[in-house]
Amino acid sequence: MNHAIYHSWRGIIEAIQGSLGRLVLTAGEIGELRAFAQDHGLADAPLYELYEWARARRSEGPEAEREFRWLAELICRFLTNVHHVSSHTVLADYSPESFRVARVLAGAWSAGAVGLVVWAAAAGGDILTRLLVGLIGVWAVIIGVGLLRRWRWALRQALGALAALEVLTWYVLVSGCAQSGFWVLGLYVPLFTGIYLYRRRHWFTPP
Numbered sequence: 001m002n003h004a005i006y007h008s009w010r011g012i013i014e015a016i017q018g019s020l021g022r023l024v025l026t027a028g029e030i031g032e033l034r035a036f037a038q039d040h041g042l043a044d045a046p047l048y049e050l051y052e053w054a055r056a057r058r059s060e061g062p063e064a065e066r067e068f069r070w071l072a073e074l075i076c077r078f079l080t081n082v083h084h085v086s087s088h089t090v091l092a093d094y095s096p097e098s099f100r101v102a103r104v105l106a107g108a109w110s111a112g113a114v115g116l117v118v119w120a121a122a123a124g125g126d127i128l129t130r131l132l133v134g135l136i137g138v139w140a141v142i143i144g145v146g147l148l149r150r151w152r153w154a155l156r157q158a159l160g161a162l163a164a165l166e167v168l169t170w171y172v173l174v175s176g177c178a179q180s181g182f183w184v185l186g187l188y189v190p191l192f193t194g195i196y197l198y199r200r201r202h203w204f205t206p207p
Contacts, residue, residue, distance in 0.1 A: 105147070116133055116140065120133040142154075
């Protein structure tokens with residue numbers, strides 16, 4: 001952690017600007033930050049005021065110093081996740097625990113999986129192939145529900161399935177089995193979906 005964050009608010013801004021990526025931040029820690037602000041009558045105050053309030057108290061003793069350092073680190077990680085939001089942002093403005101994008105991805109995943117199950121049930125052809133596709137569809141539906149519920153095992157299963165799909169897509173393209181834009185698009189969808197879910201892994205239940 002950049003030690004400048006303990007010196008001034010400007011130090012926090014410089015640490016955020018110099019950050020190469022999002023720092024780890026959990027839903028529980030956001031709850032702790034909100035609770036801390038509320039306990040000290042600063043629930044609706046900008047984060048800048050909360051920081052300055054704690055900084056002014058740090059000379060009161062070791063406990064106040066530890067409290068200030070904890071708060072400074074948490075505010076820095078919080079604002080790094082928010083990125084280019086104004087320093088006047090209040091705690092209520094940022095709610096990553098809402099999990100909106102991941103819910104959309106999980107819903108689309110589940111809908112596609114249900115489509116596989118329906119196709120396997122309605123299509124003609126080899127019964128073993130239809131059975132295999134149907135089982136894969138059921139498995140994918142279960143993963144989709146698990147993602148919606150933020151179960152960590154579902155995250156692991158989803159990342160594994162996306163990795164397998166990425167490898168399969170590369171094989172299809174390299175072997176020349178298909179040249180359509182659909183398969184080219186297939187290179188990016190599993191990759192970026194997997195990256196997004198992995199970066200949100202802290203929002204899933206602990207193992």
